[in-house]
Amino acid sequence: MKALFNQKLTVLNAGLTSFATNIERAGGSAVAMNWQPPGSGDKQGGMALAGLTNQADIEQANQVAMNRYLAAQPTLVDVMLAGEAMPELAERKLILHAGPPIAWQGMCGPVQGAILGAIVxxxxxxxxxxxxxxxxSGDVKFEPCHHYNAVGPMAGIxxxxxxxxxxxxxxxxGPERVFSNFNEGLGKVLRFGxxxxxxxxxxxxxxxxxxxAMKVAVREMEGLELKPIMAQALHMGDEVHNRNAAAxxxxxxxxxPALLSTDLPQDQLKRVISFITGNDHFFLNLSMAACKSMLKAAENVENSTMVTVMARNGVNFGIQLSGTGKQWFQAPANPVNGLFFPGFGVEDAAADLGDSAITETxxxxxxxxxxxxxxxxFVGGTPNDATNNSRAMQAITLGGNPAFTLPALNFAPTAAGIDARKVVDNGVLPIINTGIAHKQAGVGQIGAGITTAPMQCFVEALRELEQRRAEQVTL
Known part of the structure; x- marks a missing residue:
């Protein structure tokens, strides 16, 4: 003991930084640790995290969900009208929107504007x-795209x-199907209201x-596997969300080649090809559908803490866990930190919007x-920031996806399988790069940037899952 007190001591400070500063002023050595309580200090969330940590059934469930996600092979097999693909849309005046459920009165401007346009x-x-x-008058009903295994960017209509x-x-x-609408291009478009x-x-x-044209082309190709396209695009400078030029x-x-082998009129082919080649984001909606397909495979694994949905409706951010099925956990959407087009600023922006966070999921x-x-x-920052963002996500995921590798990280697999426990425990929020819509319908995109999912979603999801496990034990 005497030897211990005769040594020069270094204090690890996990409290306020000022505590470490006072020790240093007194001649001591202190290291201020970057620590914060789990779940931003939510006591019940911390207790739920403790109950879900180092549990064999949780680890096994997460492995099952992760393996299903990794094994999924999303393949483009057809083009249909939405009412044919989802019969519920044909049976009543129903419009699907992005994000978690929200009533008309609470919707942001772009979503309301897009719904009005869809009705016309x-x-x-x-x-x-x-x-x-x-x-x-209540003649038209609204539900989230995700309730029908569908996804749509921005307003998502x-x-x-x-x-x-x-x-x-x-x-x-089994051949489970998911759906996504077509990308309209840039400018004045429905997805911005x-x-x-x-x-x-x-x-x-x-x-x-x-x-x-797309229907006959898909049939001519006899289907198209999407993961290889996404994987190659990642090696060509895309991240298949906000940049889809390569994809x-x-x-x-x-x-x-598929279109040229059909008997479609030449004028129609010219218009179709011109439209697609003039829209670098044309693949985005397919990327979203592929990601939805992979994550749908991981749904409904009892006790799994893997996140299967992240989506935003311009007001709230919502997530779903594999182990809690279709139940939404919501919190106000975080602001987007990014670059604005000339003449616009943060005061003009709608809150985070769209189903396209399925790509990050x-x-x-x-x-x-x-x-x-x-x-x-496009979104702000430096190339180092982009690399650091990819590395940071490794702290909150179950593993990596070897199908998607990153050349800048020595071809390391992308971090995948968001674990709600790790988000709450580490205080690292899933990062999302996104477009910024004007809060008024129809103005369009006014910038792009980086945002994160709100912590409260993950805290509430863990509390619900822990409660379900407790009820199972009681029964």
Whole structure:
């Protein structure tokens, strides 16, 4: 003991930084640890975390969910109208939107504007004002895309007459299908709440000529595996969320020969090919569908803490866990820290919006930013920031996806399988790179940046899962 007190001591300080400072002023040596209580200090969340840690059934469940996610083989198999793919849309006036459930009165401007446009597009109303009257009278219903195994970027609107990609997980688990709408391109588009005549005319063309061409092309190809395209795009500078230039090019290499082998009129082929080649984000919706397909395979594994959905509706952020099924855990969406187009600022921005965070949930997008250093010119930061973001996600995931590798990290697999326990324990939030929509309908995209999922979602999810396990023990 005497020898111990005769040595020079170094104090590890896990409290306020000022404690370490006082020790140093007194001539001692102190290391201030970057520590904070789990779950931002939520006591019940901390207790739930403790109850779910080092539990054999939890670890086994997570391994099952992770293996199902890794084994999934999302394949583009068809193009259909949404009402054909999801019969519920044909049976009633139902419109799907991005993110967790939300009532009309609580929706942000872009989502409301997009819904009004969809009603006019469906010819349920002759104009926007009549569409608004229909909504206020309760004639139109709204539900999240995820409730129908579908995803859509930004407002995420899907109505019965819109074409959707049909993506099937072709594994021994069974051919489960997911859906995504088509990408409209940039400018005044429905997903940002625009709903004028140009928007409606474009949607009508997409539902006829474009959908017809894509349908015959997919059938000519006899399906198209999507994971190889995504994997190659990661090696070509994409992260397959906000940057899809390479992925869209790789898709075109498959589509054009298929289209040329059909008997479609030459004028139609020219319009279709011109539209796709003029839209670098055309692959985004397929990337989202592929990610949804992979994560759907991991759903409903009892006791699993793996996150299977992250989505935003422009007001709230919601997640789902494999072990809690379709139950949503929500919190107000965090602000987006990014770059704004000239003339716009944070006061103009809607809150985080869209189903496209399904890409990060599957281990790409913000999790794969190391593969896309050029993305920082769009969302802000430096190439080092992009690399650090990918590394940081390794602290909150169950493992990596060897199908998706990052050249900048010596071809390490992308971090994948978000573990809600690790998020709460480490205080590291899933990072998402995203577009920023103007809070008013129809203005469009006004910037892009980086945001995170709110901690409270994960805390509440763990509390629910721990309660379910406790009830099982009681029974």
């Amino acid at each position: 597009f469906e010819r349920w109303a002759s104009d926007i004002e009549q569409a608004r009257v229909m909504i206020e 899907i109505s019965r007459s819109m074409p959707v990609w049909v993506v099937e997980n072709q594994t021994e688990q 625009a709903n004028n005549s140009d928007v409606i005319e474009r949607l009508e063309w997409m539902g006829s000529e474009l959908a017809q 869209t090019g790789l898709l075109m290499k498959q589509l054009i 599957a281990g790409v997008g913000g999790f794969a930013m190391a593969s896309s250093p050029a993305i920082v010119k």
